[in-house]
Amino acid sequence: MKAIVFEQHGGPEVLKYTEAPEPVVRANEVLVRVKACALNHLDLWVRRGMPNVPIPLPHIPGSDIAGEIAQIGSEVTTVRVGQKVVLAPLVSCGKCAMCVAGLDNRCRQATNLGYFLDGGCAEFVRAPEVNCLPYPENLSWEEAASVPLVFQTAWHMLVARAELQAGEDVLVLGAGSGVGSAAIQIAKFFGARVITTAGSDEKLAKGKELGADFLINHKTQKIRDEVRRITNKRGVDVVFEHVGTATWEDSLASLAPSGRLVTCGNTTGYDAKIDLRFLFSRQLSLLGSYMGVKSELHTVMKLVAAGRLRPIVDRVFPLAEAAAAHAYLEAGSQFGKVVLKV
Ligand SMILES: [Zn+2]
Secondary structure (H helix, E strand, O other), X not given: OEEEEEOOXXXXXXXXXXXXXXXXXXXXXXXXXXXXXXXXXXXXXXXXXXXXXXXXXOEOOOOEEEEEEEEEOOOOOOOOOOOEEEEOOEEOOOOOHHHHOOOHHHXXXXXXXXXXXXXXXXXXXXXXXXXXXXXXXXXXXXXXXXXXXXXXXXXXXXXXXXXXXXXXXXXXXXXXXXXXXXXXXXXXXOXXXXXXXXXXXXXXXXXXXXXXXXXXXXXXXXXXXXXXXXXXXXXXXXXXXXXXXXXXXXXXXXXXXXXXXXXXXXOOOOOOOOOHHHHHHOOOEEEEXXXXXXXXXXXXXXXXXXXXXXXXXXXXXXXXXHHHHHHHHHHOOOOOEEEEEO
């Protein structure tokens, strides 16, 4: 089959469009003919390589996959050949205490398609049967592939971790990012008031279309000052973080007393400082969040199919141009998802 493969870590140029062996499915797995694979920042980290994270090489990246079932393993009973599916990215052991409790994102063996396992930047990918999600028929392949990772992550952060309540104020950083565009919609769905940030007025206008109530241009305005102004000096109840070093101090300073900061990433770096006096005297909560659980993704897919949440596709590249798509995502000028069409 044709696939994007890298044999060493590095810049986008290590991604080669080449022949790779077709995956062989196990009894509890399906073979999916990939139609579209959306990119995430995770793809960039995996390609560049991370200290103490031994990605198996050669490697096929790609975590967000939509396609058609081409073959099923001998024990598969819930999907059939020819069925359209979206794949949940997280693959867990399915047997440990966390997995049987439905907390598969806390499984110690959990990984993603395209992370420690070969992913969807290929004509075919294999995945466990339990990772098959119903296909939202109102969406194109490219839109469907744009849903799982960012919506699951944003849902888990806001709903499970930060326990967002109707009427609360939320600061969503990075309206133009995949998780940001998902978080704005989820926060509005739960009846919150949303302040969002972006580096251009064009991106902010799109953030407003998604439902954001207040907009901050982080290139021309200071986030913490604007948040104070918008909230009458109170601050926000929840900060939705994924940017890291570049925004961390503003994020903390934007919290109201008893506010919660929830984070799923660090696209600009992982070094962060905190004034402990501020943490305890204002009774703040810092919440880490990683991916989400499969049941949340089933809920998300239902809301997507009903048109209540919608994935935002910025640009589609052919699979063969994965290197150009990585460089484009790295440049950060997108609004929404960058997707490979297979
Ligand atoms: Zn497990």
